[in-house]
Structure formats: C-alpha cells, structure tokens
Amino acid sequence: MHILITGSSGQIGTNLGLFLQAKGHQVFGVDIRPNAWTTEIETLLQDLSKPYNSFAGGIGHVQYPPNIDLVVHFAAHAKVHQLVQQPERALENITMTYNVLEYCRQNNIPVIFSSSREVYGDIHRYITEESYADFAFTESPYSASKISGEALIYSYAQCYGLRYLVFRFSNVYGRYDNDIHRMLRVIPHFIRQISQDKPITVYGKEKVLDFTYVDDCVAGVYAGIEKLVGGEIANHTINLAFGQGNSLVQMAEYISEALGKKLDMTIKPSRVGEVTHYVANVGKARALLDYTPQVSLREGIHKAAAWSMDWWQEHPEHYYAGFQEVLE
Ligand SMILES: NC(=O)c1ccc[n+]([C@@H]2O[C@H](COP(=O)([O-])OP(=O)(O)OC[C@H]3O[C@@H](n4cnc5c(N)ncnc54)[C@H](O)[C@@H]3O)[C@@H](O)[C@H]2O)c1
Incomplete structure (x- = not known):
C-alpha cells in the first residue's frame, strides 16, 4: 500500500510509519518539521494549517505520487493545556483537517483521523460508548478541535461519499x-x-x-488500515485504548x-x-478489528x-x- 501520514514526525506517526515500512508498505510523510527520530520516513515539510495544498512541492520539494491508497491524518497541535493558553491553535487543527479532507475528496482517497477521548468531555463515568459525545461538555479548545474534525469528516461522508475511520485515542505513550x-x-x-x-x-x-502503549495503538490503527483499504469496513468511530x-x-x-x-x-x-x-470501552475495536491490547x-x-x-x-x-x- 501507499500510505500518506500527516504528522509523520510526531510520536504515533513515527511509530506507525516505521511499522508500515517494516510490513513492506510505502510511507509518505507530511509534517511542519523534520523527523527527529529517524531518517527512514520521507517527509514533505509543509504547514498544513495554511490554505489547501496538494502535497506537491512544499518546502521539501518532494513530489508525492498520485496513487495514494489512504491518508492517515495525525497532524495536530496535540497538547490540551497548551491550547487552553493558545486557542488559535485549535482553529489551526480544524483547518488542517479541512485541508486533508479536501485532498481526500479531490483524489477519492479514504482517511483515518486521530480523534481523542477528549470528545467525551469530563464525564466521570467508568465506561464510554462511541455513540455518545455530548458537545455541551466540551472541556477545552483542543476537545473542540477534535469534535470539529470529526464533524467535518461525517459531513464529507454524507455529502461526498468519503470513506473513513475515526479513532479516539487515549494517553498514548512509549517510544x-x-x-x-x-x-x-x-x-x-x-x-x-x-x-x-x-x-x-x-x-x-x-x-x-x-493509558495506551504505543504498540497497541499502532496495531489497532494498522488493523483499521487493512480493513478500510481492503473495503471490509468503513465509516466507523472507534475507541482505541487499553x-x-x-x-x-x-x-x-x-x-x-x-x-x-x-x-x-x-x-x-x-x-x-x-x-x-476516562476508561475506554474497547468492545467496538475488538469486534471490528479483532483488537486485543497486549x-x-x-x-x-x-x-x-x-x-x-x-x-x-x-x-x-x-x-x-x-x-x-x-x-x-
Ligand atoms: N498521543 C496521545 O496520547 C493522543 C491522544 C489522543 C489523540 N491524539 C492525536 O493523535 C495524533 C498524533 O498524536 P501524537 O502524540 O503523535 O502527536 P505529536 O504532537 O507527537 O505529533 C503531531 C505532529 O503534527 C505536526 N504538526 C503540528 N502542526 C502542524 C502543521 N501546521 N502542519 C503540519 N504538521 C503539523 C507536529 O509537528 C507533530 O509532528 C494527534 O492528532 C493527536 O491530537 C494523540
């Protein structure tokens, strides 16, 4: 497969990119900054919060092939507390998602979106369900940016037939x-x-x-990639945690x-x-992806x-x- 990862210089992007390469897939990275961990992931340096760009050219002058099978959209300002202090970054998150969705729409490519348990708000419940996200309890500008990203994706699925998986991650840690x-x-x-x-x-x-160890997160996302590109599943929102x-x-x-x-x-x-x-109910991931965190x-x-x-x-x-x- 040819997989484009935005935010490929970040924690999960780096882990997923190297994992995919080890499986024999071709990975194309896009990030605003070079990868500090590895030189193995080809990275187009581009600010995705700027007006829509086709991932051709950019600061790195890497030309990406037209035959991308899937976009994994990880790029974001990913710090809750930082976005409380700098809410304009939440707006940039939304713009990045819009730009990526436009790329997917214009090229008819499915997308995986990295959402967050933050969309549930501070619910003080032991178990969560994917169907439940009450926007009245939006806790922070970061949560708002993830809720907005999900909403844009659902609207693109409705209006333009976008195929997607949304993963709601929770405290991913590790390499x-x-x-x-x-x-x-x-x-x-x-x-x-x-x-x-x-x-x-x-x-x-x-x-x-x-807390989710990064290898479990990557294993879940990889199962989603295979099933989405393989046409087995599409248009689901899935908790991915331990x-x-x-x-x-x-x-x-x-x-x-x-x-x-x-x-x-x-x-x-x-x-x-x-x-x-927050404690995730991972039953849907288990049922759809055979996900068993280890x-x-x-x-x-x-x-x-x-x-x-x-x-x-x-x-x-x-x-x-x-x-x-x-x-x-
Ligand atoms: N790690 C977690 O615990 C966790 C939990 C829930 C959701 N998520 C989401 O998963 C995704 C990946 O998380 P991560 O931990 O790898 O984050 P990360 O911060 O390590 O990686 C995000 C990457 O996005 C890039 N980026 C930021 N602004 C950009 C821009 N304008 N243009 C291009 N690239 C830009 C950053 O340079 C960075 O490399 C994020 O969307 C995050 O919100 C992560």
Missing part, C-alpha cells in the same frame, strides 16, 4: 515521545525527573485515565519501581480543561522507562536540558 525540548509529556517527564532523583507534581490525585483505568499516582509509582528510585511526589488539583476520568500499564511503563533511559544516554543534551512547564 519517540521523550523529545522534551519540543513537548513535555507527563510520562517521559516523570521518567526523567524520577531518574534524576527530582520531585514530581501530579495534577489531580483523583485523575484516572486509560480499556483499563489507572491513576497518575499509580503510573508514577510504576516509574519509580521500573527505575528503582524513590518517589518525591507533590499532589495538586487538576487544571482547567483537563479530563479527570501491554498493561505496568509492563508498558517498564518498557517506556528502559527505552527513554537508553535514548537519553545517546542524547544527554536532552536529558539535562531545562524545561519550562509540564504541559500535559
């Missing part, structure tokens, strides 16, 4: 997420702090979230266990715009900690760099 210069994510941040015997702050003692809840405190304890370090933890209230309780939080944290420490050993400038604020 290629510890570029702390670019974006401070809570798990790599805690790994670094705890490994350096530094204190950590947990925002929300009561927060229970569904399907169990864990507190941030538990997650931090697993990190301290993995590193053999003591935990120096301060707990503060959750911040504005944050979802504080990696528990404890096992995943041990893998993530080992990978991060190895990576930082090769990039000590990142390990010892300063940072401004935890934007998770």
Whole structure:
C-alpha cells in the first residue's frame, strides 16, 4: 500500500510509519518539521494549517505520487493545556483537517483521523460508548478541535461519499515521545525527573485515565488500515485504548519501581480543561478489528522507562536540558 501520514514526525506517526515500512508498505510523510527520530520516513515539510495544498512541492520539494491508497491524518497541535493558553491553535487543527479532507475528496482517497477521548468531555463515568459525545461538555479548545474534525469528516461522508475511520485515542505513550525540548509529556517527564532523583507534581490525585502503549495503538490503527483499504469496513468511530483505568499516582509509582528510585511526589488539583476520568470501552475495536491490547500499564511503563533511559544516554543534551512547564 501507499500510505500518506500527516504528522509523520510526531510520536504515533513515527511509530506507525516505521511499522508500515517494516510490513513492506510505502510511507509518505507530511509534517511542519523534520523527523527527529529517524531518517527512514520521507517527509514533505509543509504547514498544513495554511490554505489547501496538494502535497506537491512544499518546502521539501518532494513530489508525492498520485496513487495514494489512504491518508492517515495525525497532524495536530496535540497538547490540551497548551491550547487552553493558545486557542488559535485549535482553529489551526480544524483547518488542517479541512485541508486533508479536501485532498481526500479531490483524489477519492479514504482517511483515518486521530480523534481523542477528549470528545467525551469530563464525564466521570467508568465506561464510554462511541455513540455518545455530548458537545455541551466540551472541556477545552483542543476537545473542540477534535469534535470539529470529526464533524467535518461525517459531513464529507454524507455529502461526498468519503470513506473513513475515526479513532479516539487515549494517553498514548512509549517510544519517540521523550523529545522534551519540543513537548513535555507527563510520562517521559516523570521518567526523567524520577531518574534524576527530582520531585514530581501530579495534577489531580483523583485523575484516572486509560493509558495506551504505543504498540497497541499502532496495531489497532494498522488493523483499521487493512480493513478500510481492503473495503471490509468503513465509516466507523472507534475507541482505541487499553480499556483499563489507572491513576497518575499509580503510573508514577510504576516509574519509580521500573527505575528503582524513590518517589518525591507533590499532589495538586487538576487544571482547567483537563479530563479527570476516562476508561475506554474497547468492545467496538475488538469486534471490528479483532483488537486485543497486549501491554498493561505496568509492563508498558517498564518498557517506556528502559527505552527513554537508553535514548537519553545517546542524547544527554536532552536529558539535562531545562524545561519550562509540564504541559500535559
Ligand atoms: N498521543 C496521545 O496520547 C493522543 C491522544 C489522543 C489523540 N491524539 C492525536 O493523535 C495524533 C498524533 O498524536 P501524537 O502524540 O503523535 O502527536 P505529536 O504532537 O507527537 O505529533 C503531531 C505532529 O503534527 C505536526 N504538526 C503540528 N502542526 C502542524 C502543521 N501546521 N502542519 C503540519 N504538521 C503539523 C507536529 O509537528 C507533530 O509532528 C494527534 O492528532 C493527536 O491530537 C494523540
């Protein structure tokens, strides 16, 4: 298959791109910045929030072939708290999705969209259902951008026959997420702090979230790619997560266990715009995609900690760099 991934320099895009290549597929990346992790993914440098561009030319001057089988649209400003501070980025997310949908419409290409559990709002329920998303509980500009992206996709399916899968991800962690210069994510941040015997702050003692190891996420998306391109399924919205809840405190304890370090933890209230309780019902993913997540939080944290420490050993400038604020 020929697969175009937007946001191919990001965490999930890099993991998916390399996975697809290992399976023998051809991957074409588009991102506003080069890939910091690998040179294997050909990347067209383009700002997707600018007026519609055909993915020809661009800053990288890479010409992409006309025979793309599928677009996986990952590009976004993906930080909830950052978008509370800079809501104009939420609008850019919507524009990016519009541009990608125009490309798909004009070239009759199916699309996979990376939505988020954020569309459910802060529902304080243990189980969620795909059919339920109450916009009255939109928690943040980031949530609004994902709800808008989904709505645009559904409208393109109605009006132009677009074939799609929407995946609602939840706290994906693992390889290629510890570029702390670019974006401070809570798990790599805690790994670094705890490994350096530094204190950590947990925002929300009561927060229970569904953490997804990146290999499970990629396996689910890959099953979706095969079935969407193969014509087996289309036009579904699917939760993709591990399907169990864990507190941030538990997650931090697993990190301290993995590193053999003591935990120096301060707990503060959750911040504005944050979802504080989410556990995905992954029954639809299981039924449609035969999705069976494999990696528990404890096992995943041990893998993530080992990978991060190895990576930082090769990039000590990142390990010892300063940072401004935890934007998770
Ligand atoms: N990682 C998670 O836990 C999670 C959870 C729910 C949803 N998602 C969604 O999944 C997708 C992938 O997430 P990720 O963790 O890999 O995020 P990421 O931030 O690592 O990757 C997103 C990529 O989009 C690129 N991008 C941003 N603005 C762009 C622009 N104007 N033009 C072109 N490229 C641009 C960034 O440079 C980045 O490489 C995102 O849409 C995110 O909102 C992620």
